Amino acid sequence: MNRLPGLDLLRALAVTWVMLFHSFLVGGLGDDFAWLSRFGWAGVDMFFVLSGFLIGTQWLKPLAAGEAPRFRAFYARRAWRVLPAFLVVLAVYVAFPAWREAPGLQPWWQFATFTVNLLIDYARHPAFSHAWSLCVEEHFYLLFPLLAWGLARRRSVVLTVSLCAGLAMAGVALRTGIWLHDDATSPDRAWYVEDLYYPTWTRLDGLLAGVVLALIKVYRPQHWARLMARPAAALLLGVTLITAALWLFRDRTGLPANAVGWPLLSAGMAGLLVAAASPRSGIGRWSLPSVGWVATLSYSLYLSHKLVMHAVDQALPTSVNGGWRFVAHGVAILAGGAALHYLVERPGLKYRDRTSAATATATATASAGATARSARSAA
Template sequence: MSRLSGLDLLRAIAVIWVMLFHSFLVGGLGPDFAWLSRYGWMGVDIFFVLSGFLIGRQVLAPLARGEGLSFAGFYSRRAWRILPAFAVVLAIYVAFPGLHEADGMAPWWQFASFTMNLLVHYDTQAAFSHAWSLCVEEHFYLVFPALAWCLTRRPSATKFITVCVLVLLAGIALRSGVWLHDNALDPPRNWYIEDIYYPTWNRLDGLLAGVVLATIAVYRPALWARMGERGNAFALLGLAMMALALWLFRQRGGLAGNSIGWPVLSAAIACLVVAAASTRSWIGRWRVPGAAWIAAVSYSLYLSHKLVFRAVEVHFDPWLHGRGLLAFAVYAVATLAVGAALHYAVERPFLQLRALRHASRRSTGEGRDTLTAAG
């Protein structure tokens, strides 16, 4: 699928929102701008919905055409995309403890095995903790292709809807049960982060919403086209539901948000994705200068921004302290510069190598690892 400016805009908003949220690590934006960062953690959920939609289309499109699904090819593409920049940032975290944004870090193998979000002790291992969302993404990449292949061997709308409803209800029930249990016992640790916010099984709502959109786009293209024609209506609905989600999460660790808040938030973002993917909506047509570039480097920005925050704080805090917008500008420029360096020096070359490898495989007729949708 070709790049769409609306989706780039959402991706850019997501990474900027997350970085604004994490500005608390260096003193925040001050009381006048706290509203910009308070709900910035929701930017991760934008990434989840986008990932479910884009990866879902990538996996489902060949299956819908009756073609084979190359598991090896899919995992290889994901590895070339994700691992190089991640490995560099992890190596920096391991080699330079002085750049940690928090005291203590989980063992390196938890990051390398993408199990950190399930095993971390947050109170004493908060450095590089934002890698939790990458763990969730990796678990999705691992499971979704096999699940999609199984469900599409004998396609059934009833079967698909049943699985989606079960995942949705299971998430609500599990989060609610864990919240009620931990809230009653109040264990002496950050149980909200460790038991509810980080674990993959509690964070499937956004990915599910994206996959639902992908399924409609691939298997019901006429319906998807009609949805696109009503892009502005979906944008308004998404904004209204986003307002409801903000209200449900007015207490971030409360029961309301962590029971039904996640599906409401994910549905709101899904509506915005519909609008962003439509060339008829104002979001889809709105080309914000710089948004496409920020979207392109967003992965590198996400990985590296806490390191940059800490480095700037260590070296320039005495000069920047209390300087408000000037301090914000210095942090922003440094973060964008390092994120761009990581993207152009590591991420992009490996993507180019991936493209060359793919072209070489196609020219030599490889693909024997293909498993057909018919079995």
Template sequence: MNLAAAAVSPPSTPRLPGLDLLRALAIAWVMLFHSVWVGGVGPDWDGLARFGWVGVDVFFVLSGFLIGAPLLRQLQEAPAHFSLAGFYVRRAWRILPAYLTVLAVYLAFPVLREHPNLESAWKFLSFSFNLLVDYARNPAFSHAWSLCVEEHFYLLFPLLALGLSGRVKSWQLLALFAALVLGGVALRGAIWQHYTALQPDRPWFIEALYYPTWSRLDALLVGVLLAVAQVHRPRWWAWAQHHANAVLALGLLVLGLAWWLFRARTGLLANTLGWPVLAAAAGLLVLAGASPHSLIGRWRLPGVAWIAAISYSLYLSHKLALHAVQTWLLPWLPELAALQFAAYVAVILLFGAALHYAVERPGLRWRDRWPGRASSHVQPPSVAVTSR
């Protein structure tokens, strides 16, 4: 691949406190949810953890927006200088060092896994885990499913953006988005009806409905739609940013509707209408978070930017940390819920920070030294995260 082609990079985007806050809340919520499956952090936190899987959709919207906007802006301003190879290489440097390190730990040290059984390495290396997993037998490192979804997005989105750039009108693009969302509703409904009728003796909800990429496009599409609005509809974007608190309030109301639809998480209503409604809610929150005028985007809260910065490493390593505390530390601690919870938090942060500073950040430094590093310059960190 030729990475030497020069490219015009979009202006450096400052960190947005509102998006950092959403990212930090999402990763914390997802880890609370996973704590229930790995062993839990005590019954006092069960209610808070119950809907933690919602965090994944916030991350998918963030990914669609933060990856999509710089790419679309570059295609608008300097399409001849865009390097597809440069985009892929930058994504690889961003994702692979920390991911391969954690995968190596899972493969080499079974005692550290949250579950003894792990799928074959090639499924993780090919990012096909979310399509081929035998969840009942091999659930270890299952949170890699959402990273597979993101990798499929990274692979296909720039190709689609290149193919459609300058060739479609706004109404055609909106029609395409609507068709994809409605197609997802129909597909998930058909899958749900099929497997509900058959009742196979396997966790089909996870394997056939919840993990596959084609079932989880809603939030990514909403993120891309936000990116399109920011780049190609600047007046509308400016108006929405000016009214960010109203957008935030609407996002919270729609989020409440989504939770109502998901009161039966594996039900038909949740898995048809629930996902696009949840994606819309997350999109409104991200739209509000991107504005310095919103309540969540106005101030920098202590520690939030750091949690957001290490969120990818936290995502990769937190189940190892949860298992380590449950197996080796908890037996030595008094049965005090607050103390045990603090132990979980401390060890999770320790594992995540170690991976971030020892592997993730060096990988980013190597990426920025790579020839053609300006090509397809996408600033934001990976926001891949999972909900199981």
């Protein structure tokens, strides 16, 4: 899929927003910059919507064309995309406790199996806890192709729409039930994070919103064309819904926000994505080199930024604060993310692309040979 400048802009804004939020969790920039971190957690939901749309489109397009699903190739590409940089950062967290932003770390195997978001003891082991969102993404990569393949075989619009609506309503009901139970029993642990914020089954709204857009683009191209023709309306709707959701999230751990705030926020970010994907919109045409570069680094930045923040805090004297501390964090985070990207992530992607091309060539050669043999037999 070709890179779209507008989607790069959303990705760059999302990772920047998340890092600003996390800077305060590790004691970062000081009270003068507190306004930057408000609602910074919402950047993760933008990543979810982007993933649902991009991965959904990538997988659904060949299915819609009647091609056989290539599960092995899909999972191999996802593994080479995710694992090299992730395993390097995990190794640093495990091998060098002093480098962690917090002392406690869940067992390594929970990270390696992408189950840490379901098993974490957040109060005692918060280090590298931002891997929770990667766990959600990995569960999506694992299950979505199977589900989409099953639905494609049925070719039922009613079933697909019912399933999407059912998942959204089930999320509202599940989060409501969990919140009411935990609020009444007040368990002696960080129940909001462990039961509501991190688990995959409570955080499907963003991925679902992105997949719905992918379904429209692939199976209803005429509807997608109409959306692309109205980017201003999509942007206005998106901003309105996001504003309403963030108003609910004034009490971030409250029931209204956690019951309906997540689908509302995801729908709003889906509106931003439509506007950003349209070549008719201003944000869809912005192609700034720095934005594209940050978007390219976004995965490595996401993985490494807490380690870098902690290192900066340890290195800087307490007298350095305010704007200078902000600059030091920013420069160091970009340098650390760039190093991880160019030394680990990018070589892995290049190897993936080479092996994918070689496999495609071998498959095409074998297919051509089989066709020729069939033709000779028929003659």
